[in-house]
Amino acid sequence: MSNDFFRLENVAAGYGDIQVLWDITIDVEPNEIVCMVGSNGAGKSTTLKLISGLLKPWSGRVIIGGEEVVYATPDQILAKGVGQVPEGRRLFNGMSVKNNLLMGAYLRKDKEVDKDLEFVYGLFPILKERRKQDAKTLSGGEQQMCAIGRGIMSRPKLLLIDELSLGLAPLVVEQLTETLKEINKTGISILLVEQDVMTAFELANRGFVLESGRVFLKGPTRLLADNPTVREAYMGI
Numbered sequence: 001m002s003n004d005f006f007r008l009e010n011v012a013a014g015y016g017d018i019q020v021l022w023d024i025t026i027d028v029e030p031n032e033i034v035c036m037v038g039s040n041g042a043g044k045s046t047t048l049k050l051i052s053g054l055l056k057p058w059s060g061r062v063i064i065g066g067e068e069v070v071y072a073t074p075d076q077i078l079a080k081g082v083g084q085v086p087e088g089r090r091l092f093n094g095m096s097v098k099n100n101l102l103m104g105a106y107l108r109k110d111k112e113v114d115k116d117l118e119f120v121y122g123l124f125p126i127l128k129e130r131r132k133q134d135a136k137t138l139s140g141g142e143q144q145m146c147a148i149g150r151g152i153m154s155r156p157k158l159l160l161i162d163e164l165s166l167g168l169a170p171l172v173v174e175q176l177t178e179t180l181k182e183i184n185k186t187g188i189s190i191l192l193v194e195q196d197v198m199t200a201f202e203l204a205n206r207g208f209v210l211e212s213g214r215v216f217l218k219g220p221t222r223l224l225a226d227n228p229t230v231r232e233a234y235m236g237i
Helices: 044-051 074-079 097-103 113-123 125-129 140-152 170-185 197-203 228-234
Strands: 006-015 018-028 033-037 059-064 082-085 158-162 189-193 206-211 214-220
Touching: 006 044, 018 033, 018 044, 018 214, 033 044, 033 170, 033 197, 044 158, 044 189, 074 082, 082 140, 097 113, 097 140, 113 125, 113 140, 113 170, 125 140, 140 158, 140 170, 170 189, 170 197, 189 197
Parallel strands: 033 189, 033 206, 082 158, 158 189
Antiparallel strands: 006 018, 006 059, 206 214
16 A cells, blocks of 8 residues: 555644644554654644544545545444544443453454454453453553553554553553554554654654644654754753
8 A cells, every 4th residue: 555545635624613733644654653743732632533533624635545534434434444542541431351352343243353352461461360350440551551452452454542651650651662563563553642752753653743733844753853843842852
């Protein structure tokens, strides 16, 4: 596939009369990790809502696998291979860890769900230990593992991750970053939205910097990390 694996093209969007995004173009290639960084209110979460079908663009194109999906529902987007790890985890309280993971596979009709469950347990052994536990009793890091595992259970080609590091200790973030690299090696592309720019640049090979609803900068993360404007505005250097 070309850039049409996943692409937002000249997209404008907002809520009611308030415009949030102005003609943004973002793409993700197969087997790639891409990050989207920017301050609060830059439009990062709105962009993810567009991708997952929760919000419709005012103009522009949303392309998945070469097909335009502007009018697709969230379920249809999920079925096309776009999974999501939402900000704040959003696990189902009162439900076991195992059942939370299985909720990620609710659209699937194949017979390999158990195999994928074991794959998730291999990535996060603590989830196997605690599979019968109520998910709300997990620590913050374990809840994020469960949310990532649930995203994987949908068998995505592209996994959207909204604020991986939010509220987590640096050591936990480091562990999750390494695990996401392993997940990426299985052929799952990742689009990471992250306020911690250093974490994002360490994980991703390419990045987009959003500012006031526009793509302000883009390119390889090693070059973005050396950009004086990025270093001053987002890295405190």
